[in-house]
Amino acid sequence: MPEGLEAEIWTRDAQSLVGRTMTDVWCDDRVAPSGLRQVLDGAVIGAVRRRGKVMLVDTDQGTLGLHFGMTGRVEVDGHAPIGRLEYASGADRPEWDRLRLWTIPAHGGRPALRMNDPRRLGRLSLDEDLCHLGPDALSLTTDELAAAIARRTARIKTVLLDQSAVAGLGNLCADEVLLHAGIAPHRRCDELTPADVSEIVAACRERLPLMLGAGGSTCGDLDPAVRKEAGPCPRDGADLRRESIDGRTAVWCPAHQV
DNA sequence: CGGCATGTTTCGCC
């Protein structure tokens, strides 16, 4: 589930934590840097923000970073802003918790911030250098994308998923953007025209805010059911194609994505 | 049981 859109939704929800003091921090040491708890204990939260797919909690003692991997999710004050999960049939077992963070003021006895991640591909970081991340997909400009794909020869979808090229896009959003841009996912970057680049940026600006408002990366035209069935294209009714491109499942319409 | 999964990191090869 977690792409940049989910990180944005959780980040917005966690704004309620700003100004609070961390009174207790617990984490799964297998996914956290050593010393994380000691550093953050007693820290005051100054801001909660997002860079690409990463949620960042700024404190007066350091910045905590939350990477969600394939299956990470967040709960704030016992409330999950994204309740329905595509994965794990909604299961949320305590042993999958990777972070529990209590604060003052508190909201009942529950952690103010909790990350749960069944597959444990997610990570926690402290004062991580994120300078390698490219421009954010939600505010992407034509110049930025043109610069990101310049001198690159890989498939456009693969580059859209490269966080150092564009930050925030995951497999679902990349397919959605290309569907609306009318660009086939296997097209090579060096054969895209300026008009193609503009179409991709326009699709980002049009689709990503809509999906964000609708609930995230699973709320596009290519929702999980459509992806699985690979039935008719939601735009023109042609049969969707489902294939692996550079190790990721791509769903696209061979009729209008050229 | 085999295969697949919304992500990143690592490694060999240009």
Next chain:
DNA sequence: AGGCGAAACATGCC
């Protein structure tokens, strides 16, 4: 040096 592409990672689900 840095891009490309495949494999590995960890674990649950269909």
